[in-house]
Amino acid sequence: GAVVSQHPSWVICKSGTSVKIECRSLDFQATTMFWYRQFPKQSLMLMATSNEGSKATYEQGVEKDKFLINHASLTLSTLTVTSAHPEDSSFYICSARRKAGGRTGELFFGEGSRLTVL
Amino acid sequence: SQQGEEDPQALSIQEGENATMNCSYKTSINNLQWYRQNSGRGLVHLILIRSNEREKHSGRLRVTLDTSKKSSSLLITASRAADTASYFCATAAVSGGGADGLTFGKGTHLIIQP
Numbered sequence: 106g107a108v109v110s111q112h113p114s115w116v117i118c119k120s121g122t123s124v125k126i127e128c129r130s131l132d133f134q135a136t137t138m139f140w141y142r143q144f145p146k147q148s149l150m151l152m153a154t155s156n157e158g159s160k161a162t163y164e165q166g167v168e169k170d171k172f173l174i175n176h177a178s179l180t181l182s183t184l185t186v187t188s189a190h191p192e193d194s195s196f197y198i199c200s201a202r203r204k205a206g207g208r209t210g211e212l213f214f215g216e217g218s219r220l221t222v223l
Numbered sequence: 224s225q226q227g228e229e230d231p232q233a234l235s236i237q238e239g240e241n242a243t244m245n246c247s248y249k250t251s252i253n254n255l256q257w258y259r260q261n262s263g264r265g266l267v268h269l270i271l272i273r274s275n276e277r278e279k280h281s282g283r284l285r286v287t288l289d290t291s292k293k294s295s296s297l298l299i300t301a302s303r304a305a306d307t308a309s310y311f312c313a314t315a316a317v318s319g320g321g322a323d324g325l326t327f328g329k330g331t332h333l334i335i336q337p
Contacts, residue, residue, distance in 0.1 A: 139324040216265040
C-alpha cells in the first residue's frame with residue numbers, strides 16, 4: 106500500500122522558534138498534498154493544499170506567513186511553523202493524493218507530527 | 224469548514240456487538256469516505272463510497288449512503304477490542320473550485336469493552 110511518512114513525529118520547541126515538518130510519499134508520486142491540524146479530541150481542519158511546483162492554497166483563517174508550505178518535488182512537502190507560540194501546539198497531519206488518483210481519489214495519511222511549544 | 228457531523232460523538236459497546244455510526248453532510252458530494260484514527264496516530268482509510276452507490280461492504284464494515292438525506296452510516300459487525308478508535312467521515316465535494324481536500328466530520332469515539 107501507499108506509505109506517507111512524516112518527520113518528526115513529535116517536537117518540543119521554545120516559543121519564538123521555527124519548526125519544519127516534512128511529509129514524504131515513499132512509494133508513489135503525489136502531485137497534491139494536504140496539511141491538516143487537529144486539536145485534542147477534535148476533528149481535522151484543513152489548513153492548506155500543497156501542489157507540486159506551485160504556491161500552496163490556504164484555507165480561510167490560516168496565515169500563510171505563519172505556516173509556510175513548500176512542495177518542491179512529487180514526493181516531498183514541508184510545513185514550517187514560523188515563530189511558534191504555545192497556541193500553535195497541535196497535531197499536524199499531512200496527506201497525499203496519488204498522482205494517478207484524480208481529484209477525488211483516496212488520500213494516504215502520514216502518522217502525524219505532534220508539536221508542543223513551550 | 225466542517226460539514227460532516229457524526230453521531231454519536233462517543234459510543235461504548237461490548238465486544239462482539241455491532242457498532243453503528245452516522246454521518247450527515249450539507250453540500251453535494253462526489254464521494255464519502257470513512258477513516259479510523261487510533262489515539263495520537265494518523266488516519267487509516269477504511270472505505271470509500273461514491274455518490275452513485277448506496278451500499279458498500281468491506282470485511283466487517285458496511286457503509287450506506289443516502290444522498291437524498293445527505294447521510295451515511297458505518298456499521299462494524301462483531302466488534303473487537305482492536306476496533307477501539309475514533310472514526311471520521313470525510314466528504315469530497317463536487318468540483319466547483321476551491322481546495323479539494325477532504326472535509327472531515329467531528330468523529331465518533333468508539334470504545335469496545337472486552
